[in-house]
Amino acid sequence: MSALSPADKDAIREAYTAITDARGLTPRWGQRQMIAEVANTLARLSPSMGAADTEGSPIAVIEAGTGTGKTIAYVIPALVMARALNKRLVIATATVALQEQLVHKDLPDIKKGSGLDFSFQLAKGRRRYLCLSQLDRLMARESGGGQTMGLYPDEVSPALARDALESYGLMLDALARGDWDGDRDNWSAPINDADWFPVTADQGQCTGRRCPNIRNCSFYRARDGLQEADVVVTNHDLVLSDLALGGGAILTPPEDTIYIFDEGHHLPDKALNHFASFCRLPSTLSWLGDSRKALAKGAPLLATLPGLSTVLEPLPALFDDLQLRLQQIAEKAAAIMASAGDFEEQLRFEGGVVPPDLQQATASLASQWARLTGRLITLEAGIDDALEDESFASVRDELEAWQMAVGGMLVRAEGVLSLFQDFAADAAEESPPRARWLKRRADDEELAIDLHCSHILAADILREQLWDRAAGVILTSATMTALGSFDRFRARSGVPEDGRYKIVASPFDYGKATLHVPAMKSEPGDAPAHTRELIELLPDLLDAGEGSLVLFSSRRQMNDVYDGLPVEWRSRILRQDDYSKQEILRRHRETIDDGRGAVIFGLASFAEGVDLPGGYCQHVVIAKLPFAVPDNPVDAALAEWLEAQGRNAFMEISVPDAALKLVQASGRLLRTETDVGRVTLMDRRVITRRYGRAILDSLPPFQRRIS
Structure with missing residues (x-):
């Protein structure tokens, strides 16, 4: 059975004494309790194996009352233990305000006062960073020089406002001078979503290390810095995104990570939102039409790539079939909503049971939609291979644009497929059943209906994605209990019963x-x-x-x-x-x-x-x-x-x-x-x-x- 080593105890005690002395603080009983709880929880990991011993899970749920000073109480012991166990420390918060406080105030103060030498960095998702490749193509389109810039389904607008173009020019100049790092939050002027979104890339659109702008990529520069940082500060959503991608896509793999979820009472709801599926019927119908046109435009080039002509040939008929099936589902959903009443904004299916007619239609559509997803995967892989082939060097720029476009299509197709599969599933085989519902959107269009599906408890999600994989997890906030018990949080989150649970009282009178x-x-x-x-x-x-x-x-x-x-x-x-x-x-x-x-x-x-x-x-x-x-x-x-x-x-x-x-x-x-x-x-x-x-x-x- 592992235990906190004397060396680790001394390191934690010395750092805590140093920072309280440096800041003129009186050591708080609750703070010391929390330090001990964090250290003893992480001591459940075997230093040699990095796995939990038989004493219990290396997971703690700590309610720390207002005024405890919980940041010091979790950072100091977690830093010492992460270093002893050769793990990276990831601190995730639910709000931007707490992230900024950690990065700009708390961690610098702890580093200065505790004597602990560590580096830290803030982690953000791709959409917070400018994509130079997207910006290059967008500017080329606006100047009339881009032949492939009409590829993108759901493109925000055919023409950009003059002030947006001026902003893009200023961004390029600032990047070139080294005055800006490509992070939206560090740009000197406000920029709205409509102008920012077109010059960013998501997971599917990003061509990664093959991108010609990789050396100047703001996202990858930031990500490379994460690999060197001892402490990574991020938000709950980014951690969940990384786990959904298998772990290690943006952050370090969970097996090599000690997570601290501050404002941890939000985690179950965040997980439910993150792993829910939905489909907006009208926009998805439009997307199918746009994608069909885009791929038809690219077919003369893409069909020249090895093996892709047979992939492209059946796509027009497949798109037509999917549009017809989706239109029928939209009509069935509209009829179901109409039967519920003209003023009902949403309709939940009791017990998660979708009406048989709609369930059969979504099952049939899911089967066909899986064919589309499979062909997009093959198409993306074929473009990927061609980018490695010198014989296609003359069309490299066009292929890179198509790789981004097809990658974006694939991400959307996979998300919609997930919803159709969820609607086609048998609720009787689920325990607990998922919530499934229709929601009418505030549009004039008759078929403006969304389909939604969600787990009703995050326990299974978090157990599979986090509790069974992470090296260690600490969850804390001032409100982890309800009615004086952890039962509510445990039921919703699935935290193992053999984890540690502690209430640390506030020092306030x-x-x-x-x-x-x-x-x-x-x-x-x-x-x-x-x-x-x-x-x-x-x-x-x-x-x-x-x-x-x-x-x-x-x-x-x-x-x-x-x-x-x-x-x-x-x-x-x-x-x-x-x-x-x-x-x-x-x-x-x-x-x-x-x-x-x-x-x-x-x-x-x-x-x-x-x-x-x-x-x-x-x-x-x-x-x-x-x-x-x-x-x-x-x-x-x-x-x-x-x-x-x-x-x-x-x-x-x-x-x-x-x-x-x-x-x-x-x-x-x-x-x-x-x-x-x-x-x-x-x-x-x-x-x-x-x-x-x-x-x-x-x-x-x-x-x-x-x-």
């Missing part, structure tokens, strides 16, 4: 804050009455001279309350949607700094990740318990599955979820050890309903004032 549940005549179930009472009570509850945050679960209620308040109160309120989130926070801080009171009206995005310490927020008002809106097909399918087993979906899903969100919302109050203030919950159900006591007791130990 919650007795400095008050939780107030005021007397009210209404409950949120009667929305109009509840809204009227909020309008009546808020002017007396809020202090005009302090910083307050009022959180709503409904945009409609937020707007109705705002509109119903007196003019003098509306002038003090910054309301979500009136400005960007960052602009609201900037104006709020500026107002408080000027010695005046300010109030923010916000929705769920202001209930998490918003840091307003001290006087910026002395009062958090929560309009009602944050129960999820019952229109999410994945949550509805999960509830249905639980109910079918005789379980109580409300108590197993809705109550724990609401409790967790309430903890997150109330966590906006105390952000430093000296903060004081109050949380006001305008929802009497914590008192009147039997589940209310459990939710109330899951909150931090505020002083309570129940009216």
